Each structure stands twice: as structure tokens, then as C-alpha cells.
Amino acid sequence: MNQQIRDARKKARDAQLRRELIEEELGQTRQSLSQAARALDSLTSGSSSAGHVRTRSWGQLTEELLRTQAELSETKLLLAQARTQLVLLGGELALLNDRLTERAGTATAGQPESWYRPTVASxxxxxxxxxxxxxRQWRPDQIARLDKLSTDVVSRLSDPRSEATVQRRxxxxxxPQAGMTTDMTAIVAKAIDAGYRFVIVFxxxxxxxxRQLQSRLDDHLAAPAGTSDVFRLTDELFDYKSLAAQVGGLRFxxxxxxxxxxxxxxxxxxxxxxxxxxxxxxxIKRLVNDLKKISTPxxxxxxxxxxMDADSTSFSERRALGLAxxxxxxxLPRAQYVGLVASPLSVELSQGGSAATLSPYDFILSVSRPEGYFGLRExxxxxxISSGFYLAHVRTVDRGSPGLREAMDMFVLSAAVRAYREGLSGGGFxxxxxxxxxxxxxELLEELRGQVFNMWKGSNFDTSAGRVRLRNLFESDIRPVSRHEEGLLPGSFEELLPSLDGMLDWFRGYPIEFAAEVGSSPFGxxxxxxxxxxxxxxxxGLTVVYLDAPARLSALPVIAAASGFRTGYQDLVRIYVPDESDGDGNGFRxxxxxxxxxDEKIREDLASYALPYHGNA
Structure with missing residues (x-):
């Protein structure tokens, strides 16, 4: 065990050195890119100070600039991977240290090598x-995946009955959008079965x-016959205020x-x-104060x-929340912390090396990719599309009216195609x-909402001009992509018109919401x-996403909102982003x-770093 710790520490030192070298390379590459850009500017401006540059051809400078940009992008990726490796190695080292300490501490307490051996009856x-x-018609393989994940998590927690108090994180x-709430519910259910008697879900x-989270737990977490009840100190209408105000409180x-x-x-x-x-x-501070009043030790x-919100995007917010x-x-000496995140990149980017975060973790588990999932890969x-191959689901458009108009047309057109398909299947929309x-x-968001409302109101889908727009979009975009992805389509645009008219009847009420929950409307x-x-x-049901903001790196996690299960209309999903480049010349694509x-590389690393569970010792 001591040798493993020494090896882990050496890995961490090597990774830190690699990170420092990459950061140095990143600075050099940025400097080179800046010099090349200034050279191009000088060449195009005809400045007399650029005489030494004019001896080189425009093609040479452009080639150098593109090469430097590619090096910068590659260096950024390497730096992200190096940071992630440091996080993982830190967690591995902490786990090895904990195991070495606990082996001595728990041996005298008589705790078994592996405490979690659940049976159907337990x-x-x-x-x-x-x-x-x-x-509710879940497939056996879906339930088996959920069973395995929840067992993997609970088995890595400490035995609640142990005399030794051991915390795990x-x-x-x-x-994203892949059923993590159900994953959480299964973990909570098995943790209660294992003996955990106080569950706090953030x-x-x-x-x-x-409220949505509370509703799901209330629906899925019932007390079986012959077991003690689950006392809910919050409900859909009543958020946490003070433990003293709750019926039952925390008198165990x-x-x-x-x-x-x-x-x-x-x-x-x-x-x-x-x-x-x-x-x-x-x-959180109020809850901490109330915990001091509990009579049970x-x-x-x-x-x-x-x-459920472990991947907070704001570093300052994460630091304050992490401290609290x-x-x-x-x-809480017997507290076990389990954070759930939708992306390994959001974890890496939000850590920032701050000691205030909850890392290093004792274990990190990467959930297997669900069958039928639509995500970054897709x-x-x-x-x-037209001439050549392009991304099937991403469109670069001019920000403002032209791009928003096309996105709205796609929203209506894809609704008509979905209605056509579901009409053939006999199902409801x-x-x-x-x-x-x-x-x-x-204030800017409110202004945008007004623009969206006015554009929707003046879309004129029923006019000849509107029908020409929709026909052209159907032929140039929907037909080639859906054929390529084997999506069911009518033989012609005219054959789609009855479904289109039906959808427009549904949309007469101008269904626009402002900063509202997607899903509050029963239909569109x-x-x-x-x-x-x-x-x-x-x-x-999300089918179309339009980004009316600069296509910066920070927008990437937001685009993940388009991820999820899009059974029956995956070929119709579209993401509209500004046709802009960042300071390095890289576009959103x-x-x-x-x-x-x-994302995929770090998930592979997580799988390889996941240590097998051997009990608390």
C-alpha cells in the first residue's frame, strides 16, 4: 500500500510538471499567433514598418497563422486533459491514503472487508x-443498468452501522438530459435500505x-409495507425554512x-x-445552524x-458553496457526499485548483452511455447537404432576423414532419x-423576447411567400438529412401540407414563454x-435551439440542452449558432x-482510473 501511495504521488508530480510545460507552451503559442496576426495586419495595411514582412508571400503568412491556430487549439485541449489528470490523480492518492488509514482504524472495530452485500429481501x-x-414500461436492460449503478455507488459509501466514523465523497x-434524476432516486432508495436515515438532496x-426534483422523489420513493416511513421535511410547495417548523423535525x-x-x-x-x-x-448556512440543535448526537x-448541481459554472459561486x-x-461525522454532474468538462473547468471545492474525491464513476442517446457524438x-458533407444538426447563420427566421421556420416545419409521422403511427402528438x-x-433578454414575439406574429406561414420559404427549407435541409439518417418523410412537400396546416392551427396562440421552464406548455x-x-x-421534446449570443466557449455546455432521448425525431434536431469566429479564428463548429x-477522452480516462471497490478497509 505504501508503494502504491509513493507511485501515485510520483504520477501527480509528473502530471503537475506536464501541466506547467503545457502552460508555458500555450503562452509561447499565443505569442506566436499574435505575431503572425500583426504581420498579416501590417501586410494588408501597407505600413512602411512592415517592410521586412513584405518579402514573404501572403500564402506563407496565412499558412503560418493557420498552423499556429491549430497548435493553440491542440495545446488548449492538452492543458484541459492535464488538469483533469491532476484531479483524478489527486482523488486516487486521497483514496489510497484513506484506505491505508482506515485499514488500521477499522480492523480493531471489527468492520468486515466488504460490508455491502444486498439481497432482494434487504x-x-x-x-x-x-x-x-x-x-412504466422500462426495458429490462435499462433497469439492470440502474441497478448496477446504484449498487456501485452505495457499495463505495461507508457502513452506516460501523463503530468507526468514515466519510466518503x-x-x-x-x-446531459439522460435520466440523472432517476439515477439519484435509485441511489437514495438503496442508501435508505442500507441504513442511511437522513437524506439531504440539493x-x-x-x-x-x-419542485420538479421533490415531485420525482415523492412519486418514486414510497415506504414499502413493513418498513419505517420516509418523513419528508419539504414538499412541492414548501421549500426548506427551518427544521423546527417541520412536523416531526429530526427527532430520530x-x-x-x-x-x-x-x-x-x-x-x-x-x-x-x-x-x-x-x-x-x-x-445551507441556515441548515448548518439547525443541525446544531438536533438532540441526537x-x-x-x-x-x-x-x-444534483455539483457542476456549478461560476467559480466564485462554487468556491462559496464548496466552503459552506x-x-x-x-x-456530520457519518456524512457521505455524492455529487452528480452531466459533463466531465464542466467539473474540470469549474475546479480551478481551489482548495474550497469538495475534491479530491474518494471515487469517481462514469455512467455508461445510454442506448438511443442523442448527444455530442450525434x-x-x-x-x-447541397454540395459536400456538413454537420447534420448544426447550422451557422447570421445573428438577428435572418438566422432567427430560419430557426422559426425549422421549428414549424419539423413540427409538421413529426405530426405526419405520428399520424401514420396512430399516436397522439x-x-x-x-x-x-x-x-x-x-433587460436585453426582455428586448429579445419582444423581437421573437413580433417575428413570430409576422411569420406569414399561410401566405405564398411563407410556403415558398418552408418548401425551400424542406428540400434543402430536412430531406437530405432525414434521408441520410433514415427518417420517415412524405414523398413531397405537398403531401406534408395537411400536417403543416394542422400544426399552424395549434400555434395560433403565439406560444412564447420568457425564461420559463421548457415543458410548462402541454404542446408546443x-x-x-x-x-x-x-x-x-x-x-x-426540444427540437430546435437558437443561440442569440456570441458563440464563445462558454456556450458549449448550454448547447448540451439539445442532448437527450429524441426517439422518432432525432434527424429533425437543429442547432443554430452565429457564423462568427473567436479571437483565435476558430468557429463554433x-x-x-x-x-x-x-469529453470522450476524459470519459475514457475516468473509466481507466476508476478503482475497484474492496470495502472500507
């Missing part, structure tokens, strides 16, 4: 959840998201008063307390803390939605949202491809 809450999912890396910072029941709460005899009779609370600094309470969460965890897939991502400032909706909220929206490559 999993009543999980059995209820599994049956519910079966009743873990991270689950999933996929949602995102918005009340709509907290004991059947054997001389034994601690985490004694098996007491855990069997004690109910579980569940709180779903927004991840808000003031609320805190070192006897097995606590599970689930963080760390303080709360330190108060967004970068090519398809024949499922939700169909468009997301417009605007600026962060509220255009949502205008800020980037902060776009990543937290329920995107069921370049960033999207690099984002995909880095």
Missing part, C-alpha cells in the same frame, strides 16, 4: 422503485427545479435508548428524514448528501419545443431563456468538435 425501497419502472459523471438554484426514534442510533436495532425502527433544498448559500446519524458544504459535512455527425438562448442581462412552446437557466430546463473529443 432492498424494499429499491424493489418498489424497480416495480414502478417496470409498470464521490462524483457520478453522467450525460437541487439547482431555481425553485422550479427543486430509538428502540434501544442505551445504544447509538446507528446500532442495527435502532436503524431498523427509525424512519428516514428527507430534505430537498435549493443549493443556495443562505439556505451527530456522530450517530448516518447521512447521505446528494448534490464542507463546513456542513464536517459537522451533433458532430456529418450528412450530405408529443411535445415539440424550441429554445432561444439569449443574453444574461434581464418557444422558450426564451438566459444561458444560466437554459442548462437547468426540462427539455422534453471547431469548438463543438474539440468539446466532443475532450
Amino acid at each position: 432492498l424494499p425501497h429499491w424493489n418498489v422503485l424497480r416495480q414502478l419502472l417496470c409498470d 464521490g462524483l457520478i459523471v453522467g450525460y 437541487s439547482g438554484p431555481y425553485e422550479a427545479i427543486r 426514534e430509538k428502540s434501544v435508548h442505551s445504544a447509538p442510533l446507528n446500532d442495527d436495532r435502532n436503524l431498523a425502527q427509525s424512519g428516514t428524514r428527507l430534505i430537498v433544498v435549493k443549493k443556495n448559500l443562505a439556505l 451527530l456522530d450517530e446519524i448516518p447521512v447521505l448528501i446528494v448534490d 458544504l464542507t463546513k456542513m459535512i464536517d459537522m 451533433l458532430n455527425s456529418p450528412a450530405p 408529443s411535445p415539440h419545443r424550441m429554445l432561444i438562448i439569449g443574453p444574461m442581462r434581464l 412552446t418557444i422558450v426564451v431563456s438566459s444561458p444560466q437557466k437554459a442548462g437547468s430546463l426540462n427539455t422534453a 471547431d469548438h463543438l468538435a474539440a468539446y466532443r473529443d475532450a
Whole structure:
């Protein structure tokens, strides 16, 4: 074990050195790029100070500039990978240190080598959840995946019955819009079955998201017959205020008063307390103050803390929240922390090396890619459009009226195609939605909403000019992509017209919402949202995304809102981004491809670094 620790430390030192070298190379490459750009500017301006440059051809300078830009992009990717490797190695080193310490500390306590050996009879809450999912037509392979993931997570937590108090912190890396709420529910169900009696679930910072999370837990987490109840200290309408104001509070029941709460005899009779609370600094501080008032000794309470918003994008916000969460965890000696994130890149970018974050983690698990999932891989897939191959689902357009008009036309046209398909299948029409991502400032967002409303109102889809626009878009965009991806289409645009007219009848009410939750309308909706909220929206039925903001790197995680399960209309998904380049000359498509490559590479690294579980020792 000591040799493993020494090896891990050497790896960490080597990775740190590699990071410093790459950062130095990054600075040199940026300087080279700047010099080449200035040379080009001098050549085109005809300045007399550029005489030494004119001896070189325009082609040579352009080639040098492009080569330097490519080197810069590659160096950025290498730097991100180096930072990620440092995070992973830090977690591995911490886990090895913990295991070495715990091996000595828990041996005398008589804790078994591997405490988690669940049986069907010992999993009543999980059995209820599994049956519910079966009743809702989940496939056996989907349930098996959920069963394995939740077991993998709970097995890496500490034994709630152990005399030794051992904390663990873990991270689950999933996929955007891929059922992470259900993953969380399964983990909570098995943790309750294992003996955890206080569960705190942190949602995102918005009340709509907290209510949605509370509703899902209330629906999926029922108390089976013969077990103690799950006391909910929050509900859909009542967010956390103060523990003293809740019915039941945190007075844990004991059947054997001389034994601690985490004694098996007491855990069997004690109910579980569940709180779903927004991840808000003031609320966390209030919760910390209330924990000090609990009569049950805190070192006897097995606590599970689930963080559904572990990949906060604001570094300053993450630092403050990390400090507050760390303080709360330190108060609870038996607390286990499990964070869930939708992208390994968001974790890496938000860490920043701050000691205030919750890393290093004792374990990091990468969720397997769900079958039928539509994500970065598909967004970068090519398809024949006009002449040559282009990205099947991404369109670069001019910001403003022309691009927004095309995106709206695609929203209506794709609705008609979906209605045509579902009419053939005999099913009812499922939700169909468009997301417009605007600026962060509220006044600018309100201005954009007015522009969207006016453009929608004047779209004239019923006129001859409107029909010509839709026909051209159908022939130039939808037909080649859908044929390439084997999507069902009518034989002609005229054959689509009955479905189109039906959809326009639905849309007469100008269905536009402002910074609202995608999904609040029962049918078709255009949502205008800020980037902060776009990543937290329920995107069921989302088909068209329009980015009305500079196509910077920061927009990449937001575009992930288009990810998810798009069964039956995957070929119709479209992302409209500005036809702009960043300061390095890279367009949004370049960033999207690099984002995909880095995402997949880091997921591979996570899988290779995931240490097998061998119990708490």
C-alpha cells in the first residue's frame, strides 16, 4: 500500500510538471499567433514598418497563422486533459491514503472487508422503485443498468452501522438530459435500505427545479409495507425554512435508548428524514445552524448528501458553496457526499485548483452511455447537404432576423414532419419545443423576447411567400438529412401540407414563454431563456435551439440542452449558432468538435482510473 501511495504521488508530480510545460507552451503559442496576426495586419495595411514582412508571400503568412491556430487549439485541449489528470490523480492518492488509514482504524472495530452485500429481501425501497419502472414500461436492460449503478455507488459509501466514523465523497459523471434524476432516486432508495436515515438532496438554484426534483422523489420513493416511513421535511410547495417548523423535525426514534442510533436495532425502527433544498448559500448556512440543535448526537446519524448541481459554472459561486458544504459535512461525522454532474468538462473547468471545492474525491464513476442517446457524438455527425458533407444538426447563420427566421421556420416545419409521422403511427402528438438562448442581462433578454414575439406574429406561414420559404427549407435541409439518417418523410412537400396546416392551427396562440421552464406548455412552446437557466430546463421534446449570443466557449455546455432521448425525431434536431469566429479564428463548429473529443477522452480516462471497490478497509 505504501508503494502504491509513493507511485501515485510520483504520477501527480509528473502530471503537475506536464501541466506547467503545457502552460508555458500555450503562452509561447499565443505569442506566436499574435505575431503572425500583426504581420498579416501590417501586410494588408501597407505600413512602411512592415517592410521586412513584405518579402514573404501572403500564402506563407496565412499558412503560418493557420498552423499556429491549430497548435493553440491542440495545446488548449492538452492543458484541459492535464488538469483533469491532476484531479483524478489527486482523488486516487486521497483514496489510497484513506484506505491505508482506515485499514488500521477499522480492523480493531471489527468492520468486515466488504460490508455491502444486498439481497432482494434487504432492498424494499429499491424493489418498489424497480416495480414502478417496470409498470412504466422500462426495458429490462435499462433497469439492470440502474441497478448496477446504484449498487456501485452505495457499495463505495461507508457502513452506516460501523463503530468507526468514515466519510466518503464521490462524483457520478453522467450525460446531459439522460435520466440523472432517476439515477439519484435509485441511489437514495438503496442508501435508505442500507441504513442511511437522513437524506439531504440539493437541487439547482431555481425553485422550479427543486419542485420538479421533490415531485420525482415523492412519486418514486414510497415506504414499502413493513418498513419505517420516509418523513419528508419539504414538499412541492414548501421549500426548506427551518427544521423546527417541520412536523416531526429530526427527532430520530430509538428502540434501544442505551445504544447509538446507528446500532442495527435502532436503524431498523427509525424512519428516514428527507430534505430537498435549493443549493443556495443562505439556505445551507441556515441548515448548518439547525443541525446544531438536533438532540441526537451527530456522530450517530448516518447521512447521505446528494448534490444534483455539483457542476456549478461560476467559480466564485462554487468556491462559496464548496466552503459552506464542507463546513456542513464536517459537522456530520457519518456524512457521505455524492455529487452528480452531466459533463466531465464542466467539473474540470469549474475546479480551478481551489482548495474550497469538495475534491479530491474518494471515487469517481462514469455512467455508461445510454442506448438511443442523442448527444455530442450525434451533433458532430456529418450528412450530405447541397454540395459536400456538413454537420447534420448544426447550422451557422447570421445573428438577428435572418438566422432567427430560419430557426422559426425549422421549428414549424419539423413540427409538421413529426405530426405526419405520428399520424401514420396512430399516436397522439408529443411535445415539440424550441429554445432561444439569449443574453444574461434581464433587460436585453426582455428586448429579445419582444423581437421573437413580433417575428413570430409576422411569420406569414399561410401566405405564398411563407410556403415558398418552408418548401425551400424542406428540400434543402430536412430531406437530405432525414434521408441520410433514415427518417420517415412524405414523398413531397405537398403531401406534408395537411400536417403543416394542422400544426399552424395549434400555434395560433403565439406560444412564447420568457425564461420559463421548457415543458410548462402541454404542446408546443418557444422558450426564451438566459444561458444560466437554459442548462437547468426540462427539455422534453426540444427540437430546435437558437443561440442569440456570441458563440464563445462558454456556450458549449448550454448547447448540451439539445442532448437527450429524441426517439422518432432525432434527424429533425437543429442547432443554430452565429457564423462568427473567436479571437483565435476558430468557429463554433471547431469548438463543438474539440468539446466532443475532450469529453470522450476524459470519459475514457475516468473509466481507466476508476478503482475497484474492496470495502472500507
